[in-house]
Amino acid sequence: MPGGAIDPTARARLPRPVPEGPTVARWAEALRALEGQPLVSVEAPRRWRPRTDRLVGSSIGSVESRGKHLLLHLSTGDTIHAHALQYGSWDVGTLGLPLRKEPRFIRLRLRTATHDAVYYHGPVMEVLSPSELLAHEALAALGPDLMHDDFDAREARRRLATAGERPIGDALLDQRLVAGIGNIFKSEGLFLAGIDPRRATRGVSARDLTRLWRRLVPVMHESARQAGPTATLPPARREGRQRHWVYRRRGHACFECGTPIAMERQGEFRRATYYCPACQR
Numbered sequence: 369m370p371g372g373a374i375d376p377t378a379r380a381r382l383p384r385p386v387p388e389g390p391t392v393a394r395w396a397e398a399l400r401a402l403e404g405q406p407l408v409s410v411e412a413p414r415r416w417r418p419r420t421d422r423l424v425g426s427s428i429g430s431v432e433s434r435g436k437h438l439l440l441h442l443s444t445g446d447t448i449h450a451h452a453l454q455y456g457s458w459d460v461g462t463l464g465l466p467l468r469k470e471p472r473f474i475r476l477r478l479r480t481a482t483h484d485a486v487y488y489h490g491p492v493m494e495v496l497s498p499s500e501l502l503a504h505e506a507l508a509a510l511g512p513d514l515m516h517d518d519f520d521a522r523e524a525r526r527r528l529a530t531a532g533e534r535p536i537g538d539a540l541l542d543q544r545l546v547a548g549i550g551n552i553f554k555s556e557g558l559f560l561a562g563i564d565p566r567r568a569t570r571g572v573s574a575r576d577l578t579r580l581w582r583r584l585v586p587v588m589h590e591s592a593r594q595a596g597p598t599a600t601l602p603p604a605r606r607e608g609r610q611r612h613w614v615y616r617r618r619g620h621a622c623f624e625c626g627t628p629i630a631m632e633r634q635g636e637f638r639r640a641t642y643y644c645p646a647c648q649r
């Protein structure tokens with residue numbers, strides 16, 4: 369910046385956690401500690417209180433993650449639907465869990481006799497009736513979920529084929545084609561499978577996709593098991609703060625071949641895709 373002025377956009381560029389399928393699966397697993405217990409209190413912003421007040425005394429029957437969506441199914445028949453986009457996060461712990469942020473950032477706070485769960489900043493938090501859940505457009509449109517044991521690879525391939533000329537690095541983020549991949553696992557998965565993110569999706573073969581799922585899914589499951597920031601590099605290969613093969617490593621040497629990692633912005637939202645121009649074809 370000229371004259372050493374403070375760059376007003378610098379704040380927006382600070383690294384922040386980007387919830388992807390594994391993060392949401394980890395939140396779901398933590399929230400299962402509340403299953404079956406009556407809710408002693410439910411706090412939400414004022415506009416949601418008519419709906420959240422009626423949840424007191426009900427219990428969470430099951431917790432489900434669908435792609436990056438989190439669903440808490442309640443004994444009343446209602447469902448709490450949360451989507452963190454790039455901002456939200458959950459804290460779950462035993463009763464008396466200290467707040468990590470100011471109360472004004474709380475979107476939902478659930479308490480049972482033994483546990484607290486707090487959802488911060490989440491841009492999507494809604495209470496859906498059974499019919500609203502069935503009619504929910506974003507949920508109904510979701511593609512096969514990579515994090516689910518019954519992931520339907522054939523259906524994912526069929527949906528991805530409709531992406532045509534869209535680069536594969538863009539198409540993988542479209543949750544209607546395949547659910548659960550965010551910006552980190554998009555770049556990391558394509559690197560692990562040796563696929564150039566700039567390739568037209570229709571030119572990515574069934575064999576390429578099979579290799580992509582085979583390399584990527586175990587890494588996503590491993591990430592869901594671990595606490596802390598997302599890491600895709602095997603522990604033995606981590607040096608210092610390096611946690612990824614290519615993500616946010618533009619200009620640094622590829623761990624496999626030494627070629628500088630490249631970055632290209634793709635798709636409608638200009639999301640950054642990192643790749644090795646030599647390893648990925």
Ligand SMILES: [Zn+2]
Nearest residue numbers: 622625644647
């Ligand atoms: Zn390389």
